[in-house]
Amino acid sequence: MSSFFSRVRAGLAKTAAQIRERLTETREPAAESPSATVARAASLQEIEDALIGADVGLPATERILSAVQQAGGAGLLRDRVGAEIKGVFAGASPAPDSGARPRVILIVGVNGTGKTTSVGKLANLFKQQGQSVLICAADTFRAAAVEQLAVWADRAGVDVIRAKHGADPASVVHDAAVSAKARQRDILLIDTAGRLHTRANLMAELDKIRRVVSREVPGAPHEVLLVLDATVGQNGLVQAREFMAVGGVNGLILTKLDGTAKGGVAVAIAYELKLPIRYIGVGEGIDDLVPFDADDYVNALFVDQW
Amino acid sequence: MLESLSNRLQGVFKSLRGEARLTEATVDAALREIRLALLEADVNFRVVKAFVDRVREKAVDQEVLRSLTPGQQVVRIVRDEMLALFGTAAGGLTPTTRAPRVILMLGLQGSGKTTTTAKLARWLTRQGKHPLVVSTDVRRPAAIEQLFVLARQLNVRVHEPAGEMNPVTRAEGALALAKNSGFDTLIVDTAGRLHIDDELMQELAAIRRAVDPTDLLYVADAMTGQDAVKSAGEFHRQMTVTGVVLTKMDGDARGGAALSVVGVVGVPIAFVGTGERPEDLEPFQAERLVSRVLGMGDVLSLIERAEAALDDESREKLAQKKDFNDFSLEDFRDQLRTIKKMGPLEQVLGMIPGMGGLKQLNEQRANMDPKQLDRVEAIINSMTPGERRNHAVLNGSRRKRIARGSGTKVEDVNRVLKQFVEMRKMLKTMGGMTSGRGGRQRLMQMLRGR
Ligand SMILES: Nc1nc2c(ncn2[C@@H]2O[C@H](COP(=O)(O)OP(=O)(O)OP(=O)(O)O)[C@@H](O)[C@H]2O)c(=O)[nH]1
Ligand SMILES: Nc1nc2c(ncn2[C@@H]2O[C@H](COP(=O)(O)OP(=O)(O)O)[C@@H](O)[C@H]2O)c(=O)[nH]1
Ligand SMILES: [Mg+2]
Ligand SMILES: [Mg+2]
Numbered sequence: 001m002s003s004f005f006s007r008v009r010a011g012l013a014k015t016a017a018q019i020r021e022r023l024t025e026t027r028e029p030a031a032e033s034p035s036a037t038v039a040r041a042a043s044l045q046e047i048e049d050a051l052i053g054a055d056v057g058l059p060a061t062e063r064i065l066s067a068v069q070q071a072g073g074a075g076l077l078r079d080r081v082g083a084e085i086k087g088v089f090a091g092a093s094p095a096p097d098s099g100a101r102p103r104v105i106l107i108v109g110v111n112g113t114g115k116t117t118s119v120g121k122l123a124n125l126f127k128q129q130g131q132s133v134l135i136c137a138a139d140t141f142r143a144a145a146v147e148q149l150a151v152w153a154d155r156a157g158v159d160v161i162r163a164k165h166g167a168d169p170a171s172v173v174h175d176a177a178v179s180a181k182a183r184q185r186d187i188l189l190i191d192t193a194g195r196l197h198t199r200a201n202l203m204a205e206l207d208k209i210r211r212v213v214s215r216e217v218p219g220a221p222h223e224v225l226l227v228l229d230a231t232v233g234q235n236g237l238v239q240a241r242e243f244m245a246v247g248g249v250n251g252l253i254l255t256k257l258d259g260t261a262k263g264g265v266a267v268a269i270a271y272e273l274k275l276p277i278r279y280i281g282v283g284e285g286i287d288d289l290v291p292f293d294a295d296d297y298v299n300a301l302f303v304d305q306w
Numbered sequence: 307m308l309e310s311l312s313n314r315l316q317g318v319f320k321s322l323r324g325e326a327r328l329t330e331a332t333v334d335a336a337l338r339e340i341r342l343a344l345l346e347a348d349v350n351f352r353v354v355k356a357f358v359d360r361v362r363e364k365a366v367d368q369e370v371l372r373s374l375t376p377g378q379q380v381v382r383i384v385r386d387e388m389l390a391l392f393g394t395a396a397g398g399l400t401p402t403t404r405a406p407r408v409i410l411m412l413g414l415q416g417s418g419k420t421t422t423t424a425k426l427a428r429w430l431t432r433q434g435k436h437p438l439v440v441s442t443d444v445r446r447p448a449a450i451e452q453l454f455v456l457a458r459q460l461n462v463r464v465h466e467p468a469g470e471m472n473p474v475t476r477a478e479g480a481l482a483l484a485k486n487s488g489f490d491t492l493i494v495d496t497a498g499r500l501h502i503d504d505e506l507m508q509e510l511a512a513i514r515r516a517v518d519p520t521d522l523l524y525v526a527d528a529m530t531g532q533d534a535v536k537s538a539g540e541f542h543r544q545m546t547v548t549g550v551v552l553t554k555m556d557g558d559a560r561g562g563a564a565l566s567v568v569g570v571v572g573v574p575i576a577f578v579g580t581g582e583r584p585e586d587l588e589p590f591q592a593e594r595l596v597s598r599v600l601g602m603g604d605v606l607s608l609i610e611r612a613e614a615a616l617d618d619e620s621r622e623k624l625a626q627k628k629d630f631n632d633f634s635l636e637d638f639r640d641q642l643r644t645i646k647k648m649g650p651l652e653q654v655l656g657m658i659p660g661m662g663g664l665k666q667l668n669e670q671r672a673n674m675d676p677k678q679l680d681r682v683e684a685i686i687n688s689m690t691p692g693e694r695r696n697h698a699v700l701n702g703s704r705r706k707r708i709a710r711g712s713g714t715k716v717e718d719v720n721r722v723l724k725q726f727v728e729m730r731k732m733l734k735t736m737g738g739m740t741s742g743r744g745g746r747q748r749l750m751q752m753l754r755g756r
Pocket of ligand 1: 114145284288415500
């Protein structure tokens with residue numbers, strides 16, 4: 001037993017750089033190797049491992065690789081795989097801004113993924129684009145959640161509608177929607193409490209928030225963004241499915257990409273649910289949120305590392 | 307829903323029924339299913355590879371190929387291998403004679419450190435200890451306030467030097483207070499940080515030097531994927547972690563990352579977090595996690611408990627059932643009595659294969675407290691024997707009579723009938739789950755406690 005796991009441990013001790021080196025080793029001879037098929041199979045295995053290691057998941061990985069093999073064509077395998085993934089993202093495009101004002105954006109997700117921080121960053125981003133923003137603090141559950149958001153609102157120079165701890169989140173949302181209309185704001189950003197998709201009553205609460213806001217602002221919420229932590233594994237797919245079905249999610253924010261995780265489950269999500277990634281979070285600073293760009297994401301986190 | 311490993315293996319071996327002998331190809335097919343299931347559960351792919359190799363060795367070694375129930379044999383091998391991986395170390399904190407015990411919480415952003423700090427403080431208080439807590443998170447907005455509010459709710463002392471924004475000074479001050487005021491435990495919450503953030507990792511090392519902790523608990527989110535070994539590994543390399551707390555286990559993540567962390571990093575799991583409230587903390591139990599990774603419920607302990615609780619009489623009665631179509635309200639009542647004897651309902655239901663994640667069940671779980679069980683019994687007792695044997699005759703007026711007789715409302719009667727019908731359905735699906743040759747008999751045997 002011990003030798004078995006020390007073997008695994010030793011295998012994992014290799015740094016990312018070493019793995020990359022090994023990947024290049026197997027790839028380079030492939031170009032000149034007379035028995036191309038053997039070398040090609042080897043690098044296919046490496047890419048499969050890399051995709052699984054990035055949390056893309058086995059079903060989506062197999063889908064990607066078989067699509068690439070079926071399509072055939074010239075060029076390096078890694079570029080063809082990259083193109084396939086970019087294609088998946090291209091097939092998942094966000095709904096265009098209808099021009100309705102206030103545009104209501106509801107931020108949802110499981111606990112601790114970065115919702116509140118993303119609300120702060122988004123407020124800042126929209127303000128820089130010259131739009132007027134109002135924030136609604138609808139996490140009335142977690143200790144000091146409102147205070148946390150208030151700090152962010154202050155940093156972004158945006159005001160916030162808040163209620164007492166333990167108040168009904170839907171009623172704060174109602175007040176915020178009324179205020180956003182009265183103050184003629186372009187954007188209303190709603191921060192919600194973290195909730196696991198398995199908790200039926202908390203998911204119902206989300207539904208209530210949506211109904212309340214749509215009564216005040218027809219067509220709202222215009223965007224419901226699910227915040228996914230890039231470190232999440234295959235449960236991310238379950239989260240997306242549930243939040244889409246119950247919460248009407250129509251886009252993703254992928255946070256914490258400044259770590260070593262790649263958020264590959266978003267690829268599986270794009271395949272299965274056609275949910276577009278709207279923004280990515282790359283740090284804890286207020287400017288660390290950028291609109292998603294499929295080419296950049298796929299190149300930086302996948303292709304360039306193979 | 308993710309499919310359970312045992313279901314999958316059953317499928318593999320079922321397709322081979324009728325073949326005289328199982329071949330190496332079958333074993334390969336089974337191993338492929340194991341690989342799939344483990345990857346789906348987020349077990350690190352290198353661990354999966356090594357694991358599958360290991361199971362292959364064992365599966366070929368043993369009598370598996372000749373056995374009548376190869377699927378179960380393989381599941382058992384997988385399960386035993388995983389349990390061996392977790393070792394025999396019990397959950398909870400490591401014994402120490404040091405006073406005060408100093409616990410340092412560390413981990414990535416949003417993993418649950420602050421919440422767990424409060425949970426641990428409560429847990430320790432219940433063990434008769436006197437904990438002091440302190441936040442050193444000067445980075446996340448209102449993080450200090452978050453811990454302050456939680457501690458106040460729990461009546462736990464918190465060291466709060468207002469305005470002090472140096473994490474090391476905050477920690478030192480708390481240690482001095484703990485020593486001077488006779489607190490036996492100090493829990494130091496820290497800011498979340500990335501394992502690749504050198505500056506913040508150095509800050510953590512400085513806090514560590516200042517308080518010289520007895521326990522360094524790495525707090526990890528159960529939903530973490532393949533990255534778990536990298537982050538946990540790096541925290542361990544730099545900080546020498548003594549235990550892992552696996553949070554958000556109340557969701558439906560399989561928690562395979564935990565297996566990888568233990569296997570690769572070699573740090574035991576101390577606690578699991580099962581909710582947002584301060585009471586949602588449990589010392590780690592390997593059996594439960596293994597069953598969860600495999601998606602099969604804790605079948606073995608269920609069988610053991612059922613054996614212990616089923617009295618001979620109801621065993622006899624069940625023995626006469628040929629299948630679940632004649633499972634009546636009387637049997638339902640017997641089952642409820644058994645269940646009451648088996649212990650906390652939530653635990654029992656969690657042990658039934660495939661039930662952990664079922665939504666309806668979660669809801670049922672919520673409204674099935676012991677008092678509720680008494681009410682159900684009263685309702686069934688108010689029925690005539692004929693009604694108990696054939697629930698189809700229970701029309702509106704009969705239901706009204708039963709409600710009156712049992713001192714309940716018609717809605718309660720309706721609910722019990724609904725639950726009964728659902729239980730029958732559930733039993734049928736369970737019969738189906740273990741189907742294949744003799745699946746139903748096996749399940750009946752299980753219920754009979756044989
Ligand atoms: N490194 C990094 N950390 C982030 C990022 N986004 C958020 N965080 C951190 O993650 C932690 C949790 O963020 P929050 O914004 O409080 O998350 P939340 O989803 O609102 O959490 P709950 O409301 O408690 O469910 C904080 O420590 C943030 O600073 C990111 O892109 N990168
Ligand atoms: N459902 C659930 N949520 C949890 C659990 N532990 C922590 N949380 C939530 O996860 C979020 C982040 O927790 P927090 O303690 O602030 O994380 P920290 O950044 O590591 O200190 C909060 O919303 C907590 O309520 C748990 O075991 N289950
Ligand atoms: Mg929040
Ligand atoms: Mg914290």
